[in-house]
Amino acid sequence: MTPSRTAFAAILGKDLRAELRTLQSLPAMALFAVTSFVIFRFGLNRTSLSGGLAAGVLWATLLFAAVLGINRLFVAEREEGGFDAIRLAPIDRSVLFTAKVAALIVYLLVLELIAVPIFAVFFLNSARALPPLAMVLVLADIGLAATGTLISSMAVNSRARDLLVPLVLLPLVVPLMIAATAASEPLLLLGGVSYHRFGTWLMVLGLYDLIFALLGYAVFDFLLED
Amino acid sequence: MYGKGLRPLSIATVVSFAISLSLVFFYAPIEADQGFLQKIFYLHVPLAIVSLCGFVVAGIFAVLHLRRDDPRWDAYSYVAIHISVIFAVGGLITGSIWAKGSWGHWWVWNEPTLVSFLIVFLLYATYYPFRYAIEDRQRQARYASVFAITAGAFVPLNFLAVRMSASLVHPRVFATAEGGLPGSMKLTFLASIISMALLWTTLVKFELSAKSAQGQLKRLRRALDAPSGPPSSRIAPEVH
Amino acid sequence: MADERQTEAEPAIELVGLRRVYGERAALEGVSLETPVGSSLVVLGPNGAGKTTLLRILATLLRPTEGEVRVLGCKLPDEAWKLRGKIGYLGHEPLLYRDLSGRENLRFHARLHGITGAAAEARIEELLEAVKLAHRGDERTYEFSAGMRQRLAICRCVLHEPELLLLDEPDSNLDIEGREIARTLLGPGLGHTRVVVTHDPERHLPDADQVLRLEVDEPAAVS
Numbered sequence: 001m002t003p004s005r006t007a008f009a010a011i012l013g014k015d016l017r018a019e020l021r022t023l024q025s026l027p028a029m030a031l032f033a034v035t036s037f038v039i040f041r042f043g044l045n046r047t048s049l050s051g052g053l054a055a056g057v058l059w060a061t062l063l064f065a066a067v068l069g070i071n072r073l074f075v076a077e078r079e080e081g082g083f084d085a086i087r088l089a090p091i092d093r094s095v096l097f098t099a100k101v102a103a104l105i106v107y108l109l110v111l112e113l114i115a116v117p118i119f120a121v122f123f124l125n126s127a128r129a130l131p132p133l134a135m136v137l138v139l140a141d142i143g144l145a146a147t148g149t150l151i152s153s154m155a156v157n158s159r160a161r162d163l164l165v166p167l168v169l170l171p172l173v174v175p176l177m178i179a180a181t182a183a184s185e186p187l188l189l190l191g192g193v194s195y196h197r198f199g200t201w202l203m204v205l206g207l208y209d210l211i212f213a214l215l216g217y218a219v220f221d222f223l224l225e226d
Numbered sequence: 227m228y229g230k231g232l233r234p235l236s237i238a239t240v241v242s243f244a245i246s247l248s249l250v251f252f253y254a255p256i257e258a259d260q261g262f263l264q265k266i267f268y269l270h271v272p273l274a275i276v277s278l279c280g281f282v283v284a285g286i287f288a289v290l291h292l293r294r295d296d297p298r299w300d301a302y303s304y305v306a307i308h309i310s311v312i313f314a315v316g317g318l319i320t321g322s323i324w325a326k327g328s329w330g331h332w333w334v335w336n337e338p339t340l341v342s343f344l345i346v347f348l349l350y351a352t353y354y355p356f357r358y359a360i361e362d363r364q365r366q367a368r369y370a371s372v373f374a375i376t377a378g379a380f381v382p383l384n385f386l387a388v389r390m391s392a393s394l395v396h397p398r399v400f401a402t403a404e405g406g407l408p409g410s411m412k413l414t415f416l417a418s419i420i421s422m423a424l425l426w427t428t429l430v431k432f433e434l435s436a437k438s439a440q441g442q443l444k445r446l447r448r449a450l451d452a453p454s455g456p457p458s459s460r461i462a463p464e465v466h
Numbered sequence: 467m468a469d470e471r472q473t474e475a476e477p478a479i480e481l482v483g484l485r486r487v488y489g490e491r492a493a494l495e496g497v498s499l500e501t502p503v504g505s506s507l508v509v510l511g512p513n514g515a516g517k518t519t520l521l522r523i524l525a526t527l528l529r530p531t532e533g534e535v536r537v538l539g540c541k542l543p544d545e546a547w548k549l550r551g552k553i554g555y556l557g558h559e560p561l562l563y564r565d566l567s568g569r570e571n572l573r574f575h576a577r578l579h580g581i582t583g584a585a586a587e588a589r590i591e592e593l594l595e596a597v598k599l600a601h602r603g604d605e606r607t608y609e610f611s612a613g614m615r616q617r618l619a620i621c622r623c624v625l626h627e628p629e630l631l632l633l634d635e636p637d638s639n640l641d642i643e644g645r646e647i648a649r650t651l652l653g654p655g656l657g658h659t660r661v662v663v664t665h666d667p668e669r670h671l672p673d674a675d676q677v678l679r680l681e682v683d684e685p686a687a688v689s
Binding site: 086 | 555557
Binding site: 147150154155157158159160163164167168171172174175178179182200201204207208211212215219222223225226 | 292345348349352355356359360361364365368369371372373375376377379380383384386387388390391
């Protein structure tokens with residue numbers, strides 16, 4: 001058996017290299033996010049956002065932008081035979097899950113590195129919220145990547161690929177969004193950063209991450225069978 | 227083979243509903259604050275509880291399907307989700323009526339149980355388009371099982387998150403199902419929940435035997451066209 | 467590598483009553499055979515007779531519905547994990563990523579098979595030389611012709627020095643030179659056990675130690 005570390009690095013490296021070369025997902029995700037901010041500016045008719053409204057706009061935008069990337073996560077495996085190549089290799093098949101989750105986390109972090117500062121420039125009057133917000137972002141990314149990878153790997157083998165990811169993923173991440181928005185809301189208050197129940201919500205995010213990461217890891221084998 | 231026991235089960239369901247409904251209307255007292263409308267409680271809560279249990283049971287069937295690689299468990303899981311989704315619709319409608327009667331609105335966002343229930347329903351409603359978008363049958367069954375397991379794990383997590391987010395807990399008439407209830411209401415509630423669970427089981431069995439009859443009919447037709455193996459009664463019901 | 471191969475009398479492939487069903491339709495029905503180590507099995511048959519299905523079962527990509535399958539001493543599907551890595555599979559799809567170069571693709575497969583560093587680089591260069599693609603190895607395979615992709619797929623197939631080659635129309639898209647190259651890398655005569663699915667019996671029958679004829683809705687015949 002090939003050591004899982006080697007296989008993990010091979011798959012993750014392959015994905016990042018291909019994305020860097022073709023730029024198929026990331027620019028689309030970032031552009032989508034920025035345009036959504038502009039639409040919210042007019043839809044809500046606000047030039048600055050605070051508290052719950054700010055958290056809602058930020059997370060709704062990030063979630064929908066993430067769906068774009070999640071849709072494409074396994075397209076190369078499906079269309080270019082990568083699923084077979086990986087199934088033929090003497091590796092633990094769960095490595096494909098962990099490598100794809102890692103790739104998706106990288107995409108989401110890059111997206112947020114672009115979109116969140118722009119969000120702050122557009123709508124917030126200070127950058128004080130950003131350091132604690134980064135913790136929320138990272139924890140939410142892990143959960144979103146775990147469920148996103150699981151759904152994407154199934155949707156890509158279906159007739160209605162682009163439809164299934166948003167359809168199934170959205171209800172599945174409702175708890176994640178509840179926790180992420182609730183944790184961000186006090187951070188984004190106009191009056192200044194507040195940490196009301198911050199730790200509690202981070203724990204809910206962590207619980208979500210743990211449950212769906214373990215679940216995805218456990219069932220992924222069955223998704224590769226034929 | 228799925229039809230076996232269906233008749234006594236149906237009779238038991240009818241009898242238990244006759245008992246529980248007469249308890250609801252003639253025995254349980256009229257609640258002081260809400261009046262007659264409160265009796266929808268005996269319908270709403272059992273529907274919700276039975277459908278949630280049904281979802282969990284479907285998840286267990288799905289685990290067995292992946293473990294044992296037997297398509298019959300997938301059929302059980304499918305039918306359990308199917309009937310539970312129908313019960314969930316009933317639960318949402320009766321919940322909405324109750325909300326209108328007691329709070330004056332068709333929908334209340336600060337009743338966490340109802341909101342969680344809506345989210346669970348929305349997730350399970352995607353089971354059908356998800357399942358039927360996958361063409362290969364074995365793969366369809368496996369993916370559907372993974373869905374059922376994932377959604378099963380989602381249910382408690384979702385209840386936790388929604389409950390925590392409800393900063394303003396609405397004053398509730400019944401603190402808990404057992405605690406706050408007077409004895410006569412408790413008895414009626416118990417009878418209601420038993421009859422609802424019996425109804426769920428009957429419908430699941432009925433649906434399974436219908437599906438398996440369909441599957442056997444198809445197989446017999448095919449056997450008449452091209453004689454090969456004999457039709458087996460132990461083949462999984464058709465859920466495609 | 468050669469001394470690791472089984473030398474006992476145990477056959478490389480042993481099928482007893484193999485059956486595979488898709489939904490209600492049987493793609494393979496009652497295939498039984500024994501193929502000795504180091505020999506070539508040629509599989510013939512019309513479209514839809516289950517040739518590719520058979521190959522994918524042997525490659526651990528598909529689960530048999532019924533019957534016993536032993537490949538290189540591993541019982542399928544239970545011991546598939548032991549078998550992977552000893553198989554070189556060349557299917558209809560080249561299993562190459564379009565956005566990676568030829569070298570990157572081979573490097574990716576080498577790492578999946580646990581071959582890294584200088585050993586991997588040396589093996590990749592050796593193979594690219596052999597298929598005459600060394601000068602174009604840094605181009606994205608997106609730009610390759612079908613024949614070039616097939617040559618690269620042959621490299622991918624033998625990269626990890628497999629014991630058993632499963633070849634589905636190995637000559638497809640290849641020119642005369644390409645076929646010769648395929649022969650030098652895929653055998654016969656290189657010590658591999660080979661299963662070759664083909665529509666071109668004239669070319670492959672002379673190499674065959676054993677022939678399996680698959681027909682639609684008819685029992686398979688071994689000769």
